[in-house]
Amino acid sequence: MQIILDTKPFAALEVDALVTYIFDESEPVQGRVAEIDKLVGGLIGRLSKSGEVAGKNLEFTLVHAPAGLKAARLLLVGAGKREQFNPGSLRKVAGAALRYLKSRSLHKVAFVLRENDLNESTAQAVAEGVIAADFETDKYKTEKKNEKFIETLTIAGFNDADKAAAEKGIATGKTIGEAQNFTRDLVNEPSNKLTPQILATKAEAMAKEAGLKVEILDEKKIAELKMGALLSVAQGGPEPPRMIVITYTPANLKADAPVIGLVGKAVTFDTGGISIKPADGMEKMKYDMAGGATMLGVMRALATLKQKVKVICVVPSTENMPGGTAQKPGDIQTAMSGKTIEVLNTDAEGRLILADGVHYAKQLGATHLIDAATLTGAIVVALANVNVGVFGSNQEWTDKLLASAKSAGEKMWQMPMDDEYREFIKGSFADIQNIGSGKGGGSITGAWFIREFAGDTPWIHLDIAGTAWNYEAKPWLAKGPTGVALRTLVQLVTSL
Ligand code: BES
Numbered sequence: 019m020q021i022i023l024d025t026k027p028f029a030a031l032e033v034d035a036l037v038t039y040i041f042d043e044s045e046p047v048q049g050r051v052a053e054i055d056k057l058v059g060g061l062i063g064r065l066s067k068s069g070e071v072a073g074k075n076l077e078f079t080l081v082h083a084p085a086g087l088k089a090a091r092l093l094l095v096g097a098g099k100r101e102q103f104n105p106g107s108l109r110k111v112a113g114a115a116l117r118y119l120k121s122r123s124l125h126k127v128a129f130v131l132r133e134n135d136l137n138e139s140t141a142q143a144v145a146e147g148v149i150a151a152d153f154e155t156d157k158y159k160t161e162k163k164n165e166k167f168i169e170t171l172t173i174a175g176f177n178d179a180d181k182a183a184a185e186k187g188i189a190t191g192k193t194i195g196e197a198q199n200f201t202r203d204l205v206n207e208p209s210n211k212l213t214p215q216i217l218a219t220k221a222e223a224m225a226k227e228a229g230l231k232v233e234i235l236d237e238k239k240i241a242e243l244k245m246g247a248l249l250s251v252a253q254g255g256p257e258p259p260r261m262i263v264i265t266y267t268p269a270n271l272k273a274d275a276p277v278i279g280l281v282g283k284a285v286t287f288d289t290g291g292i293s294i295k296p297a298d299g300m301e302k303m304k305y306d307m308a309g310g311a312t313m314l315g316v317m318r319a320l321a322t323l324k325q326k327v328k329v330i331c332v333v334p335s336t337e338n339m340p341g342g343t344a345q346k347p348g349d350i351q352t353a354m355s356g357k358t359i360e361v362l363n364t365d366a367e368g369r370l371i372l373a374d375g376v377h378y379a380k381q382l383g384a385t386h387l388i389d390a391a392t393l394t395g396a397i398v399v400a401l402a403n404v405n406v407g408v409f410g411s412n413q414e415w416t417d418k419l420l421a422s423a424k425s426a427g428e429k430m431w432q433m434p435m436d437d438e439y440r441e442f443i444k445g446s447f448a449d450i451q452n453i454g455s456g457k458g459g460g461s462i463t464g465a466w467f468i469r470e471f472a473g474d475t476p477w478i479h480l481d482i483a484g485t486a487w488n489y490e491a492k493p494w495l496a497k498g499p500t501g502v503a504l505r506t507l508v509q510l511v512t513s514l
């Protein structure tokens with residue numbers, strides 16, 4: 019799909035469908051919609067009066083052969099209330115319109131921005147929305163729906179005066195949207211097509227192409243560095259683990275600038291190990307590498323966006339298998355930091371590999387840490403598939419992330435980290451244990467476990483277990499991997 023900016027009058031756009039969006043009855047036909055209405059002889063006004071077009075959120079009205087337009091169709095998308103509308107809603111409106119038209123085998127689409135939405139961030143939102151919406155998970159289907167594709171997406175409505183801002187927004191949106199799809203493509207891969215070694219090879223290729231420094235630690239190097247927590251998870255199966263390290267260093271780096279450490283869980287398949295999971299739904303555990311894939315996508319975007327701070331991305335990757343050599347409940351492991359861990363449940367493996375990932379990121383010089391992980395089923399209980407769970411050790415740092423989430427239009431909710439929860443993971447026979455001994459609070463004890471390895475370094479943990487996978491398709495996004503948190507993290511790092 020090609021995204022084009024076109025400032026010529028939209029009546030002259032020769033496309034399969036011209037799309038715009040319309041607010042509910044609180045806002046009558048006005049601005050850009052009034053302009054189109056005039057061209058089509060008052061049709062929109064009549065549809066609105068009769069109640070057929072009410073402007074309800076994601077209500078679609080497709081008009082064929084509209085008189086006065088070169089476009090073969092006019093698509094009106096409901097956008098709800100004007101006062102609640104923001105770049106996040108625009109992203110969804112644009113994405114939903116794209117999927118609606120694509121499913122009808124239309125190829126050339128023009129999206130007209132409304133009179134109040136002519137700036138850089140709206141152009142960015144439309145580009146991000148349509149690129150994410152265009153992503154399909156039919157890679158392994160031999161019979162592809164070949165006629166269903168969008169060839170060109172024209173962004174219209176801008177005047178020559180705001181052309182530069184629009185172009186800049188589109189370029190940023192393309193970088194971010196494509197990075198998000200890069201992440202989603204990795205997450206979509208089944209575990210037989212994406213082992214830790216294959217993930218490392220793909221990460222290396224991405225980094226080299228993007229001009230980022232990359233180092234892959236193999237099982238020997240991992241053992242040499244005494245990453246005992248990561249090794250303990252990997253010992254359950256034949257696939258060797260990998261530690262992926264990618265670094266972005268800006269030109270003219272200031273000596274006192276923060277160094278961001280991004281650590282992502284990449285368990286390419288989580289059977290649970292000896293504490294094995296039930297069969298029902300286990301196939302979903304191919305997405306247990308979503309945190310790592312997100313961080314790799316963030317690095318891909320940052321390489322193009324050229325921000326001011328240094329970023330170190332650390333992705334520990336392994337399978338969690340129940341083989342004859344697997345670790346067993348009660349085993350005591352020594353993490354790279356020297357802390358000893360009693361593994362009471364081998365299914366709480368994400369925190370083990372992150373323990374070494376976080377410690378290593380600190381050793382490489384990170385002054386501010388963020389980890390992302392499909393860490394707990396408990397976060398699905400707490401926040402369902404709506405909000406990402408946010409845990410932090412430093413409110414100032416956490417507030418920056420929450421503000422970035424807001425501006426990126428991703429729902430995130432901060433969870434408590436009271437000291438009482440820390441008691442839950444005090445070990446009986448080792449320094450700490452990998453599951454809580456108290457009842458409940460499963461996501462918080464998981465977070466506290468990782469925090470033990472972050473120490474005094476400001477740290478944020480994102481539990482994306484509930485949000486990294488769409489169990490059902492949304493009008494603006496296919497079923498499957500979402501690429502959640504990528505936009506927030508890119509926004510955060512570029513705002514520093
Ligand atoms: N990968 C799972 C968490 C998960 C659950 C991800 C649902 C996506 C959807 C994680 O490794 C895990 O198994 N966690 C356990 C922890 C428990 C043993 C303390 C869980 O949540 O049950």
Ligand code: ZN
Pocket residue numbers: 288290338364365366367368
């Ligand atoms: Zn697990």
Ligand code: ZN
Pocket residue numbers: 285288306365367368392393
């Ligand atoms: Zn897991």
